[in-house]
Amino acid sequence: MESRDVSTAPDLPDAAGGPDDAPLVQLVTPAGSRVTTPEAEAYRERVAHLDPAALRGLYRDMVLTRRFDDEATSLQRQGELGLFAQAKGQEAAQVGSARALATQDYVFPSYREHGVSHVRGIDPTARLRMYRGVDHGGWDPAEHNVHLYTLVIGSHVLHATGYAMGVQRDGLVGTGDPERDTAVVAYFGDGATSQGDVSEALVFAAVNNAPVVFFCQNNQWAISEPATKQARVPLYRRGSGFGVPSVRVDGNDVxxxxxxxxxxxxxxxTGGGPTFVEAFTYRMGAHTTSDDPTRYRSRAQEEYWRRRDPIDRLEALLRAEGTWDEAFAAEVAAEGEALGERLRTEVRALEAPPASTMFEHVYASPHAVVDADRSWFAEYEQSFEPADHVEGSTR
Incomplete structure (x- = not known):
């Protein structure tokens, strides 16, 4: 299969607010109508099987992802989380792409793929263990085929490529068995494309024909640096430079x-090798809860993208096609309320593990230096008197 470019949404601006005429795949307009151009037809076939029930499922996933995002942000503001990376506005890119995954496919996320982890069934409280500082990860990657969140920008893209090369060598590509053939996906942001790790990953993937999808969510800001100061050309063209088929998609169109x-x-x-996908979207919130986006972007631009909210777009489509259900909407809203209550209760109950757990899982097998450090630390902890014996203690 050859990559295709579909120019269907010339009105989307770049991060600086100016025109951006790069080809863009779009199947649903911001107003909620289907795109019927000949260029979009091949992609329309890919979603033809999604009936009204499936579309409502996508809506539910996006609404619950946003509620998770909003609740986690509130918990951080209350001091219950040390930090949180928002994904508000990127729900369509994450939910839409994740719903296309097969069970055996393996995902390497960055640190804001909350919609992807939702679709893959990762417990919502587990997703916040790292942000509360009680765990280095939060879930078992083997259970969901989703690696732990990665904080080092771009490093996991190399990990994904290496994993994909392993899948390839294990004979899990091009067998013709849909329950066996496996793809690997690396999710990363526009800022990561400036990292050397991503360029190295593209080299390895291209020359080895690795079964990996590079899914770049271009939310237009690498913290406070606009995409226009990261690249002189649309980001999807970076893949083409390495010989990787590339495509640019409206990231607010699920x-x-x-x-x-x-x-x-x-x-x-099927053995066709890697693909580079640039999902052109917008981060409606802050980079993290330690960031203040009002210092580097305008209210006018934020309002422009609020009018292109991915959740509102899908609701508009459902209404336009007569498949919107108020009872369903109320049900989803109730699920959101229940999710919020659960997060408030369970996250506050998460306690810090014993300090000695820092020595666990450092190496896959016993290590003499780690064992010696563990023993020293145990003796160090035992050297302190119990708190209730300390003069002046109220315990």
């Missing part, structure tokens, strides 16, 4: 993201 990812995953699983 159906387009599903379709583009479905094509890329099929290419990977």
């Amino acid at each position: 159906l387009a993201c599903y379709a583009v990812m479905a094509e890329a995953l099929e290419r990977a699983r």
Whole structure:
């Protein structure tokens, strides 16, 4: 399969607010109508099987992802989390692409793929263990085929490529068995494309024809640095420079993201090699809860993108096609309330583990230096008197 470029949404601006005429795959307009151009037809076939029930499922996933995001942000503001990386506004890119995954596909996320982890069934409280500082990860990667969140920018893209090369060498690509053929996906942001690790990963993936999808969520800001100061050309063209088929998709269009990812995953699983996907979206919140986006972007730009909210777009489509259900909407809202209550209760109950756990899982096998450090630390802890014996203690 060859990559395709579909120019269907010339009105989307770049991070500086100016025109951006790069080709863009779009299947649903911001107003909620289907795109019917000949260029979009091939991608439309990828989503033709999504009936009204499936579309409502996508809506539910996005709403619950946003509620998770908003609740986690509130918990951080209350001092219950040390930090949180928001994904508000990127729900369509994450949910749409994740819904195209097969069970055996393996995901390497960065640190804000909350919609992807939701779709893959990772417990919502577990996703916040790292942000509360009580765990280095929070879940078992083997249970969900989702690696732990990665904080080092771009490093996991190399990890994903190496894993994909392993999948390839294990004979899990191009067998023709849909339950066996496996693809690997690396999710990262526009800022990561400036890292050497990502360029190295593209080299390895291209020359080894690795079954990996590079899914770049271009939310237009690498913290406070706009995409226009990161690259002189649209980011999807970086993949082409390495010989990797590349495509640019409207990241606020959940159906387009599903379709583009479905094509890329099929290419990977059938032995066609890697694909670079740029999902052009917008981070409606802050980079993290330690960031103040009002210092580097305008209210006018924020309002422009609020009018292109991915959740509102799907609701508009459902209404336009007569498949919107008020009872369903109320049900999803109630699920959101229940999720919020659960997070408030369970996150506050998460306690810090014993300090000695820092010595666990450092190496896969016993290590003499780690064992010696563990023993020293145990003796050090035992050298302190119990708190209730300390003069002046109220315990």
